[in-house]
Amino acid sequence: MTRVWDLPLRLFHWAMVVAVVVAAITGFLTPEWWLDLHSVAGYALGVLLAFRLVWGVFGSPYSRFRSFPLKLSDLHQHLISVLHRTPRIFVGHNPAGAWMIVVLLFLLVALVITGVLALGGRENLGPLAFVTVYQIGNISREVHEIAALGLLWAVAIHLLGVFVDTRIFKHPVLAVMMIGNKMSSDKRANGPDGTHTARGAVWFASITGLLIVVGVAMASVTPSGWRNIQTPADYVAECGDCHDAYHPSLRTAAAWRSVMNGLENHYGEDASLDEGTIADIRAYLVENHAGTFDTEVANRIGRIDTPSFRMTDVRRWKKQHRDINESVYRLKSVGSKVNCQGCHKDAESGRFDDDKIHLPSGDKS
Ligand code: HEC
Ligand code: HEC
Structure with missing residues (x-):
């Protein structure tokens, strides 16, 4: 048995699922006056993503980006083995999964950045309200919409991957993402243990805590596109x-x-x-x-x-x-x-x- 996903990573993953669902519903379905909740989901995503990027460098072995099998030849080989229904078992991400994560993280980071720019430029709200010009907000909103549609597709493909892994190859990937351990009779699937949970939890708490403080401080800056004037x-x-x-x-x-x-x-x-x-x-x-x-x-x-x-x-x-x-x-x-x-x-x-x-x-x- 190998501990694959450490506790902070699992917390990150499921918190992000919640934030993305809330952001998607308030972004695609509800009317404009739900923007508040949409922004909260966006800020939460921003904090979570910042954590993930730090964790990708300092986290436990399988969380590190360095351990991702991103070589294109690996991806090619993996996809062929999937088609032959003989995929190799990986302890961390398999090559397709690793690429998926990179695409998802890239789209999410783009969404948070363009979201904050659009909010600052168009609505004079949020942490960038004091720097953003209306036109920049407008362009950011267009990019935000395209990235949001891209994310829907990426999530669909991600879920398809999970489905294929669980149903066809009987890898309990969902359970692994919940409890963190991977059990396998395949020797190659056993690697070094991925935990250092106590240290990880402290890291998680301090990084997210710090980011929340910075975010709140920035959000309280007065917007510039709008100003208060004295009405005679x-x-x-x-x-x-x-x-x-x-x-x-x-x-x-x-x-x-x-x-x-x-x-x-x-x-x-x-x-x-x-x-x-x-x-x-x-x-x-x-x-x-x-x-x-x-x-x-x-x-x-x-x-x-x-x-x-x-x-x-x-x-x-x-x-x-x-x-x-x-x-x-x-x-x-x-x-x-x-x-x-x-x-x-x-x-x-x-x-x-x-x-x-x-x-x-x-x-x-
Ligand atoms: C009967 C109610 C009502 C009145 C009166 C009204 N509005 Fe609106 N306004 C709305 C609603 C509802 C929306 C949101 C429409 C949507 O996005 O679907 C809106 C949207 C807007 C928007 C776009 C807001 C955004 O962020 O997208 C602006 C700007 C606006 N109104 C300006 C005005 C101005 C100026 C007046 C007065 C001349 C006015 N409205 C009168 C109901 C009203
Ligand atoms: C005696 C009543 C009255 C007073 C006082 C008044 N207005 Fe008006 N105003 C109107 C009416 C009626 C309309 C047209 C409303 C409509 O189309 O439903 C109007 C429309 C307007 C509009 C255009 C609204 C639109 O449809 O986009 C502006 C701007 C405006 N008024 C400015 C002013 C200003 C500035 C003052 C003060 C100097 C003022 N009004 C005083 C009655 C008044």
Whole structure:
């Protein structure tokens, strides 16, 4: 009997399975406001992967990358022996398994990196919010999606490999990954013992603990694409009467000038004010226009001009909201599609975070 997978490695493996399942469900299936849980799964994966990379150098024999049979000739030979149904038994990974792990780890690392970049750049959240530019976030998100699809395929192939090993060749690989030991009558399958469990557990705990502390510290850094601005009281009083007092990052400077210069005929209403108040409000809006924010809403909607100067006429806005039933806008808590705050609980701050979207239901007026 040989101890193949040490305790830290097995903990890593099953924790990662949980994290990937959560990340996949919240990434592919649930709506945007589950982004929180998706990020938590991503951070967990990041910590686990960092641990695995360290463990691949300092871990017990079969966990070390150096022990992986990665020679292409080995892989070739192994695949042929599988086809002849006479595969050699390996104590650690067989060549196909080892390549599988390399591909899986590579995709997972790519997913964590692009995920953090997308979160920082597009949503101004997470540990990289203070460095990432919106465009970098956007590109990262595309790569993230491709890598996620790649991971689904890789996991499917991995499971197929486990199935073939268990069912056809009767190697209890699943049990080995749970209890850590491999028993074999084949002499070649017995190698040096892979454990040093107590030392391993301490390593596991200290590395993951340290990484969590670093992660939390980085996540608490204030984002840069978004900033907190002081809203003048007369803005809320004069412009928040008939609809939301919009965040300045929702429109261009030109749009704000035009709105403020045409208040006597304001979308069919007379919203005229005295010259001094107009000048104050205009200065506030123009100073903080969409170009001065690097948030998703500023990039996607705020910076796009429309002939009507309306943000609700921006193509992107229409696309984002096309699945919403007209009747929802008429609910008492919303009133109209121009009341962003009715569904975006943080609209006033200009953040429009995904997890602050709340589609109301039931309170019909
Ligand atoms: C007397 C009521 C009233 C006041 C006061 C008012 N508005 Fe409006 N505003 C409207 C109406 C009505 C619309 C069109 C709403 C709709 O299409 O449902 C509108 C639309 C807008 C829009 C375009 C929304 C869209 O569809 O994208 C902007 C921007 C806007 N107002 C800014 C302002 C600002 C800035 C002020 C303060 C100077 C202000 N409003 C004050 C009634 C008002
Ligand atoms: C009736 C509720 C409702 C109103 C009112 C509303 N939204 Fe939304 N908005 C949503 C929902 C729901 C989504 C998510 C759509 C999706 O991703 O499937 C969304 C998505 C968005 C997004 C994309 C968010 C992201 O991260 O992908 C932006 C930006 C946005 N809305 C801006 C606005 C602005 C600006 C207004 C006001 C002019 C507004 N919304 C009014 C419900 C609303």
